[in-house]
Amino acid sequence: MGDVIRTVKVKLDVRRERCDDLHQTKDQFLHCANTTAEWAWRHPDEYCVTSKQKAETALYDRLRDETELTANLVQKGIRRAIEATKSGVARLKNGETTSQPHFDAWSVVYDKRSATFHRDHVSLSTVNGRIECPYVLPDDPEQTPIGEYLLNEDYEFRMSTLQYDRSSGEFYLHARMRRAEREEHEQSTTAFSDAEHRTVLGVDLNVDGSLAVTSTGAFIGNADEMNHRRREFEKTRGSMQQTGTRSAHLSIQSMDDREHRWMQNELHRASNQILEEARDHECTHIAFENLTDIRDRMPGVKRFHAWAFRRLYEYVEYKAEMLGIEIEQVSPAYTSQRCSKCGFTHEENGRSKHQFACQKCEYELNADYNASKNIARKLLKRLHSGQTSSSGGAPCQCALTSGTLNLNGEFIASVDSTAEGESTDKPTTSVVGN
Ligand SMILES: [Zn+2]
Incomplete structure (x- = not known):
């Protein structure tokens, strides 16, 4: 047994x-x-x-x-x-x-x-x-x-x-x-559906707009508000430090704590929403872009963003473990320049900051949403080619707004999706699968 x-x-x-x-x-x-x-x-x-x-x-x-x-x-x-x-x-x-x-x-x-x-x-x-x-x-x-x-x-x-x-x-x-026992191997094709189907949720992280955008079209967290809070804290801290008294010093410390707690709460909330997305779409994997060297790579990433991204990733990682969902990082190369619909990759594609427009097929969608789909696809490719320990040549798919996409570009609509499905979607805040 x-x-x-x-x-x-x-x-x-x-x-x-x-x-x-x-x-x-x-x-x-x-x-x-x-x-x-x-x-x-x-x-x-x-x-x-x-x-x-x-x-x-x-x-x-x-x-x-x-x-x-x-x-x-x-x-x-x-x-x-x-x-x-x-x-x-x-x-x-x-x-x-x-x-x-x-x-x-x-x-x-x-x-x-x-x-x-x-x-x-x-x-x-x-x-x-x-x-x-x-x-x-x-x-x-x-x-x-x-x-x-x-x-x-x-x-x-x-x-x-x-x-x-x-x-x-x-x-x-x-x-x-x-x-694993022999019987288990023999049964594995029928008994363990999680070994059979691999569905990937892609997550794109941002320093403005939504903190995280998923390949299912969920816009999670508010990076603008985090930036705003951060600036306000820094302003207040600056004027307090000028006062220089002991009591001012103490309130700076407590403000740091309060700031810290607020950020951690936001990140916990965001991580829970990412996991809800993954669970709702029966994802076996969540893909993030690689966070190493993110400050060198992404303009506008401040030290606190890098900290917040890492912390969010860790929250997702440890909570996912309890759900049996695997977390992986993929190379961020070209994820913002590739068209998630036709695959055409060109630097002109990513020109506008918030809107992606493909030079070849004219597909237009939110730039972060496009990137998150490419991130999901990268992990999918890796799982498919058997480059991670957890894969086994099983069918792989990306979780998208209203269904799943496999590596051949075949789209499988989910039961409750509308007819136009994947091609016309301009995502709305946080809701998926309409
Ligand atoms: Zn295209």
Whole structure:
């Protein structure tokens, strides 16, 4: 019936100058877990919190600010503590005595978002970027668990832990390896529809107008208002700093907090709307453009925009994980110059800022909406060609306003779409599938 799961311990060859990055990553990871445990454990005065979602909502932003960990590691730290809290609550219910979970063992949880697992090495996310650690393999691994599971292509890597042996000073990966049972393979074409159909929601991010525009035509968030609020805060802060008194200084700090909270709320709201779009259209994937170097690439992107885009992406990423939706980034090249209808790509195409007009087929639509469809299509192409770990040559499609588009340009209208469907749409705010 179920999967075969084996844990294989393999020694890592960590360059001496990077060891400290791993130790600091562990310290910050445990900080996340312990902070969460302290927050969640309310026995005997109140019920303990055992909801991961509640814990993430309450603590994620704070822990992101307090640590240099990636979003995924913060989330894993929170979840580890919530799991422990749950077991504690179960023990209390059994009449056993127990206390608030505390984490001090050297251990960091990695999954495929925070690590890239290979057969001969692993790439781990740390407080100081990624580090590549080759495995130290035995001379003759054949009859060992390493040969049987770690090097065996029938097994895939699952959530694993990084550990450290204080006595030898060595790092070990405890890799959890999973093999799907044969029956499951045979049934997979009928039993798992999510393995069969891949539908991509494209998301285009902007510094003005709507913060995010989806390939389904949803216009989400208000970047103009964010800019306005930001400017107002800066103005007030400027005049306060001139006053220079201690009380003025304190109100600047509280204003920073208020500004920060307001932005985070807006970004949470936007991320929820993106996920609603994805869910409404039964998307298996959400595509964003690559956010690295976005400030060099996009004129008008200020530091706070780059921060907001990254934060929005992270919110979507961790919430999507609970829904089983995959998030990927694609190269932003030509996404604003390509016509999402006929494919004609020309720099003249993207000339007007807010309206896209194709020089070849004369298709006109909102420029951000056009870009979001191209972003969806890029991921679709990648999934189709099998370049990501999660694809398997299954049919792929983009989620669009009133149906889906596959790579051959075949349009499949959804049940409730109108006859003109895709070709004439000028999107209206936030509603899709009319
Ligand atoms: Zn065109």
